[in-house]
Amino acid sequence: MNGDLVIIPGGMTSQLQVLDVVVNKPFKYHLRKRYTEWLLAESIVNGFKKCCISNAMDGSEDDVLWEEAEPGMPNQRK
Numbered sequence: 001m002n003g004d005l006v007i008i009p010g011g012m013t014s015q016l017q018v019l020d021v022v023v024n025k026p027f028k029y030h031l032r033k034r035y036t037e038w039l040l041a042e043s044i045v046n047g048f049k050k051c052c053i054s055n056a057m058d059g060s061e062d063d064v065l066w067e068e069a070e071p072g073m074p075n076q077r078k
Contacts, residue, residue, distance in 0.1 A: 014021050
């Protein structure tokens with residue numbers, strides 16, 4: 001392919017890798033921010049709770065999980 005291997009010294013990214021600094025870094029930042037906002041949305045949090053995936057590992061939320069079921073939906077707790 002007629003390419004040369006070049007080792008970029010540490011601290012030189014901003015001068016030598018323009019796309020990484022100008023395109024990739026801001027894109028990754030905004031994508032991470034939007035993903036975090038989506039993940040924290042109420043419907044997503046409730047979905048994790050209903051699937052028993054929550055931060056409360058002590059069981060303190062167990063009874064609340066099934067009380068939040070939509071009207072008309074059968075209680076899934078047996």
